[in-house]
Amino acid sequence: MTFVSRRTLLKSAAVLSAYGAGLAVMPRLSQALAATDPVEIEALTGDVLLDGKQATRGVMRYALSGQTSTDPSPPILRARRGEAFKARLINRLDEPTTIHWHGIRLPNDQDGVPFVTQPHVYTGDRFDYAFSPPDAGTFWYHPHCNTLTQMGRGLAGVLVVEDERDPVFDGEVVLNLRDFRLGGDSQFIEQFKPREAAKTGTFGTLRTANWRPEPHYDVPAGGLVRVRILAADVTRIYNLKLAGAEAQIIAIDGHPLLERIPLDMAVVSPGQRLDLAVRVADSEGVEMVLEDIRPSTPKVVARFRAVGASLKRNLGDLGSLAENAGVEADLSNATEIPLLLSATAETAARDSICGTLGYSFWAINKVPYPGDTPDPTAPIAELKLGRTYLLNVENVTPHAHPIHLHGMNFKAISSNKREVQPLVSDTYLVLPDEKVQLALVADNPGDWVFHCHIIEHQKTGMTGYFRVT
Structure with a gap:
């Protein structure tokens, strides 16, 4: 297992990566992109194995142009605070779409909302987005057109904005949490029920992290790992607990906390993000479990397994995250x-x-x-x-x-x-x-x-x- 540190990642001006099950950090790094080169993101429809039984038809997903991967889940996009980030959306769906960059303070015409900030991107067309993210942290991207269907069928990915002043972790896990509404035949069922839409919303039937039920990730024993969590679901509110390891909440919705909070139980609702610093168990093979305890029976979100000799790190060793701009309200x-x-x-x-x-x-x-x-x-x-x-x-x-x-x-x-x-x-x-x-x-x-x-x-x-x- 090769662990990629934040410092290594920051050597690239705009690093893109896709991730796979069982890996604690970004295992496959694309070549560094020049500031003038847009990241080409294709919105596609296809068949994807989601529940481990048979392929689900009509899954909507993002993919990087020219890159092949066995992992169909949305790529993690990476940018650097204050530096030019350019993305080209290529629409290969059978309907219009856009990209909204959730949580990013950007020019209005880059916000991705049809009829408000930009035109639709029709089938076969493309749209160029360009902005310099002013804040570092965990953000995300998703459509703002036919949102329930497109997000519900898979279009939602993580955007990480890096800052070289951030402390170095021994590894990183990015979790994109979401449900899919599938029937017993692994195919999509009706996305919503009116009587549920008028209440809490219609819940999915298959719960996933990074499009996998209960994925596991190897993390360095005794190390400090940054876990970035996105609640990309269209309905579900998560109550998250971590068993088997000590953890602190270090950022919420991309913004660092002035005083870190020991993780007991954290509520994360659709659209929100949570950054954790996890001190991994010392002994190789020890498993740590992230659970959603909101249901009557807790559900496993993801599992982490300590590997290698203990690095013997301490949460007190971790420096502060680089500050973002505050809200200086009068x-x-x-x-x-x-x-x-x-x-x-x-x-x-x-x-x-x-x-x-x-x-x-x-x-x-x-x-x-x-x-x-x-x-x-x-x-x-x-x-x-x-x-x-x-x-x-x-x-x-x-x-x-x-x-x-x-x-x-x-x-x-x-x-x-x-x-x-x-x-x-x-x-x-x-x-x-x-x-x-x-x-x-x-x-x-x-x-x-x-x-x-x-x-x-x-x-x-x-x-x-x-x-x-």
Whole structure:
């Protein structure tokens, strides 16, 4: 087993990799890419073995052009903070698509939302994205067109933004967590049920990490391993515990914690990311198990096995992650914006080229988003560039909503349900009956979508956008 350190990875200007089961770090590195060369990402449809029984037809996946791999799961893209990153989407699906770069503060026309920031990318067409990520951390990429079907069938990958000032780990594991909705014959079944979309959302039947049920990864005994976790599922909220090893939460949603938190149980909702520093067991062959304990019976997410002689590292040896930009809010001059998350009984969403579920179950400020449509839709609010705003989010429903803001970050200020840490983030899980204040500095001009990341909720009305001018 060859372990690739972060320092080695950072020798490339923009490193891309794909990963396979049983490997703790990026085992196959592509050649370094010049800053002027785009990473070519193909969106494809094909047959993939997901449940270990027989191939599932109609799986949608991302692949790097010109690279062959036995691993069909989405490639991990790597970029460096502050350096040019270019990606060319080549659409080989039978329908339009786009790429949204979740959590990245980028120019508005690179955000990947049809009818809001860019045109669709039709079958056979391509679209070039270019930006310099200002923050380091764990982010991701996925479509924003016919989202439930395309994400539900596989289109969601991890984007890692590196910083050479970050501490060196002895290994790295990247986990892309998601369900697939398959029947007993290994084929896709209906992606959603209306009665479930009107509640918590429709859960998948096959639970995977990196498109495999309960994958295992070899990690260096006694070493410090960075585990990057993405909740790419369209519905599931995870309650994660790690048995057999000591671990600390070092970053949430890509942003470093000022004070690391020992991992007891971490809640990660759709759209969110969690970075762990794991101190691997010393004895070779010892297994560590990451579990989701949210169901009545805990489910194994992934297994880690210690290999080799102990490196005898200590979590106290680990230096700090490089800081990202904070949210420097001027609360004394903040403008408050009410945001009511509620159910609705409005008329059905209109059909469009980016698809609709045909229902409106949810709303923001009592207005359900009409679907992905070219018809004019008013913004939730118009924000002035550079001003501070307090988003007063109130969830009057009995269900949780992971609310995601495109293109900017916010910081939790207060909640009526729990003590909040002033963490910089782009996604916040709003609990039932919770009232939370999120501070936002309108520092990025454009139209920025704001929506629930339970995709059935997004597609049935709980969506809107802010206009920053």
